[in-house]
Amino acid sequence: MKVLISSLDNIEYSESIEMTDLSHHQGKFSMRCVMRDDWLQRLNSPFDFLPSLVRSEGNLMFVVFELENQAEEFKAWLIEAKAKVENGYRTMRG
Secondary structure (H helix, E strand, C coil): EEEEEEEEECCCCCEECCCCCCCCCCEEEEEEEECCEEEEEEEEECCCCCCEEEEECCCEEEEECHHHHHHHHHHHHHHHHHHHHHHHHHHHCC
């Protein structure tokens, strides 16, 4: 899934990142994360702020935040979460 990230306060800000699994529900994001033999773990977004807009269709998710620093924080979380998910799959048992 390709995630496109933008902000309202800087119309030139645009980032994208490839993710294997990302869910969105009521402003919060989460990803499935395998930890050893536990397939039921989830990584949940820790933000106090909500996105202004989220649209998903097929393998594309468009996320807009009010402020550029919120968009940057979201992008950093995606990178960190992706690394944890990949590490979980590498170290899984069974």
